Amino acid sequence: MEKYQTLEIDQRNPNSPVFYLCLNRPKHRNALSRDFFTEFPKALSSLDQNPNVNVIVLTGAGDHFCAGIDLNNLSSIAGNSVSGDRGRDGERLRRAIKLMQDAITAIERCRKPVIAAIQGACIGGGIDIVTACDIRYCSKDAFFSVKEVDLAITADLGTLQRLPSIVGYGHALELALTGRQFSGQEAKELGLVSGVFGSKQELEGxxxxxxxxxxxxxxxxxxxxxxxxxxxxxxxxxxxxDYVATWNSAMLLSDDLTEAVSAHMQKRKPVFAKL
Known part of the structure; x- marks a missing residue:
């Protein structure tokens, strides 16, 4: 299995089709370095193409999920004027932003469901990541902030596009314009997470x-x-x-359907082939 600087892939149970993808810079509260944006889509693609993987759980090493984009990374992007030409520098910056956006969108491109398990800080870029995930859960100590406005940035990696459909336009606008911190319990009330658990251990279990x-x-x-x-x-x-009718016209008549019906009739657990 490939080694990464900013991530770790773990199959905690050798017989399980659940794999864990861990943001692995705990000393930096898992802040997103430049390496992350090349490694993350590569790691997701490898899990997506692995027939032994059915579900991916996205976690953060240490006490926090993600403190956002590493400020050193942000400074290097902002201060890296190459040509002195405002138009060319702007085009270069746009490409850099698009590359980072693409790394987060890799979660949605991944065919396998991605579940975010959030503890501690989930700030800025952390919100970008979890809003792209399919399901989100957090521990009681989790706290969230759409922080970019406090850094004089318009959030640009997906929060402003994805958060409104999760929590509603009004809530998303208030959170994004104030940058205020909100708790795991409020995240549950807003619909950002599906459940809040008393501890990191309860969350993981x-x-x-x-x-x-x-x-x-x-x-x-x-x-x-x-x-x-x-x-x-x-x-x-x-x-x-119309789209789902077309989808099912190709996928419905599968061995999985036959197995699911047989297992139901025989009162046993179904066993499906790998994808």
Missing amino acids: SVRLVAEGMAAKSPLAVTGTKAVLQRSREMSVEQGL
Whole structure:
């Protein structure tokens, strides 16, 4: 398995199709360095293409999930004027931002569901990451902030595009304009997370049960559900229905369907082939 500077991939149970992708710079509260933006999509792609992986749990090493973009990285991007030409420097900066955006969007491109397990700080770029995930849970000590406005930045890696559809436009606007810190419990009330757990240990145990349950389902059905829900965000109901009809015309008549029906009739757990 490939080694990374900013990440660690872990299969905690050797027989499980649940794999853990860990942000691994605990001394820096897992702040996002330049290396992260090249390593993260590569790691996600490797997990996506691995037939032994059904579900990915995204975590942070140490006491915090992610403190946002490393300020050293931010300074180097902002101060790296190459040509002295404002137009060319602007074009270079746009490409750098697009590359970083693409690294976060890799979560959505990944066919396998990605579950975020959040403890401690989830700030700035951390919000960009978790809003791209499919499901989010946190521990009681988690705290969140759409922090970019306090650094004189318009958040540009996905929060402003994804957060409104999760918590509602009004809540997203208030959080983004104030940059205020909010708790795990408030995140639950807003709908940003699906559950809050008393400790990091409880969070890990509960997320593991959710992930294992999901991983035992038909991989065709799970990846299809993620794909159709994502595409339906940009469609009318009629267009979404047409899309899922086309999807299922290709995927519905599978061995997974036969196995699921047989297992239900025989009152046993289904066993599905790898994807």
